[in-house]
Amino acid sequence: MRFSVLFGGKAGQGVNELAKLFSEIAGKNGYYVFNYRDYGSLIRGGNSFNIVSLSDKKIMSHEDKYDVVVALDEESVEIHKNLKKNGLVMDEKIGINEILEKNKLDKKVSNVIFLGFLMKTLGFNLEDLLNELKKEFKGRKLLEQDLIAAKKGYEKAEDKRILFKVKKIERNVFDGSDGIVYGAINSGLDLYIAYPMTPSTPVLHKLAEKQEKHMIFQPESELAVVNMALGASFAGARVMVGTSGGGFDLMSEGLSMQGISEIPLVVYLASRPGPGTGVPTHTMQSDLKDALNAGHGEFPRIVIAPGDPEECVRAVNDAFYLSQKYRVLVIILSDKHVAESLFTAELPKVNEIKIDYGKTDKNYSEKRCLPGLNICKASGYTHNEYGITTEDGKINVWMLDRLKKKKLEIEKEKLEKIKMYGKGEDLVIGFGSVKGAILDALDEVDCRFLQVLYLEPLDKKKIQEEIKKSKKIYVVENNSTGQLADIIEGLGFKVERILKYDARPFTKEEVKNAIR
């Protein structure tokens, strides 16, 4: 069963905040939640909306038909007409102005009146709403007014109990950014360096808020970010940087520098539609090949693509472990849809990462060394085992052979590189954020889903085995060319490409219709 509420309004009216409060309260009442956020690149005005879907079992995607539309402005009524049968529209005619005037409330709290009205209509308790407001809006000047607004909105509505009932078990909601943050802190993050760029910025903000044992730093550019990260990691800090496509482009010289200097580096790449500035606040998976190839020269790397908050936690944990152990570049490839959508989730425990620095005279070619412990030289030039520059062809071969060997060693690591779901003769393949819509579609279609978690190293053997067992092969991707499909076809198979590139994520209906 699914029940969907669309919250629409102008940027600045608090649409996302309302959707988040609603998601939290629904979760506490036992509902599984998915909250999709759609907003423009502006701070005031325009039309932003969230679609919150509730269910009695796990869901990971949104619907484009709504049981209720909560319209904070009149435009939202016009735009979002896709109501289900017997669907409700709540706009200012529910009595917003009357309540504001009567109770001498600031106009800014009118959105909370809507929420009060909605909660009563659906049959939620007023207490839950007030508690959530006290928690989320703690310290806010207008909190007292918010609480009055919630009560008055609640009183104004009729309890229609149109929402189906579920067992009351408390469930939490997190977005992918929460997963990255939780994973990083619990993997021993020391330093997060980033220049603001949607949709990686929530991680910067959340890590800034939680600063205590770690620190964050925002320098002048992504060029500074990546080079600072190399300096800090060289000095012994556990470092992560975050960015999106454009910033990642600037960082690519640093990725190449990582390759030759072998200084551990973790990059969180939350991608968005390109090329160029693209549609900055929306979503696409068009940077897969970039993540796999950015940076000149030949050097090993690891690319992990989590598809939900739990996988974000594990991806960061793996990333720190692998980057430190192999002194290698690890890219966590996410996108706006994972980073900014709320999922019902429990964030898993992570493994502790221990690093053996030890003493070595042979710098980074032998093991991780540290300035202060040894004389330790890391270089961007081709260098010998002491880190001294050389133009000797034999040493160039020795160095590149070592890097190739490292790649083979990484391939032998025991890692969950792919995940299989569902039953059926047909096979859907995808990575990252398409996971949610595919899994939800699988409830209604007989089909297996192969989720590629590690794009590099790719588990070719298992992927080939699964493909050989299957009748039809689909690759579902949020891009215009089929970047994963190209990789799969490179393994020697023909696939059908299911592509979406309107800068919006797949819904389960779209996946279902394409693979049926």
Next chain:
Amino acid sequence: MQLGKITWCPGCPNFSILNTVRKVVEELKLKDKTAIATGIGCHGKIFDYLDLSGVYCLHGRVLPVMLGMRLGNPNLKVIGFGGDGDTYAEGMDHFVHNCRYNADMTMIVHNNQTFSLTAGQPTPVSEKVFKDKTMLIGSFGETINPIKLALSLGCSFVARVYALDLEHMKEVIKEAINHKGFSFVEVMQPCTVFHDTREFIGKNVYKMNHDRKDIKKAMEKADEYKYDLNGKIPVGVFYQEKKKTLEEQWPQLVDLMKKGKGWYEK
């Protein structure tokens, strides 16, 4: 530790800088607690000749790597070596911002007023109409005065030395390293092949002796030399100011400095 074989041209003033830095390292006992960062250009080769930890950076990125080192372990002494192309062209944004960040580290710029390792192109500090048989491209636009720029950005230690006055260079570099905050030392280092100003600088260089806290005087002194072949060249410390370092503003780093530990030991 086996070091690199020196490949600078015979008579290059970079030899003087190398020898001076070696002496400074010895006199200040820096070897075990120091990390260096070097850029790309003739100056950068110093990386292979110093028995010190460090990173041989990409072109222009000495300063962000240095800043990263400071945040990565605030108990390391961090010394950077950059060229004028490296620092004032490719890496100018980092120079501007690091002047204002005031992290506790020392940036030494080997200024030979030309890109030498790529065989003689102009840099932002080449004099105008810098064009002759060896200089095909020619210099256009205004010449940057990095001393004035650093002063205007609030850099807390600004100095210039001449590579062929070894004793003075050593004393100023020592002061720069001991200064708490961002120290910028420009070393005038004539290129014997592409920009040989040894005679001019040797004749016109003089040591300053004014109140270092006087920013107005510092600006006046900075204005005296416009990186061309006219006038006198003041060397010494233009300006020094005691102010809060970047590290002192982050409790996490203050804590590490108090304990004398890096993040990796926490």
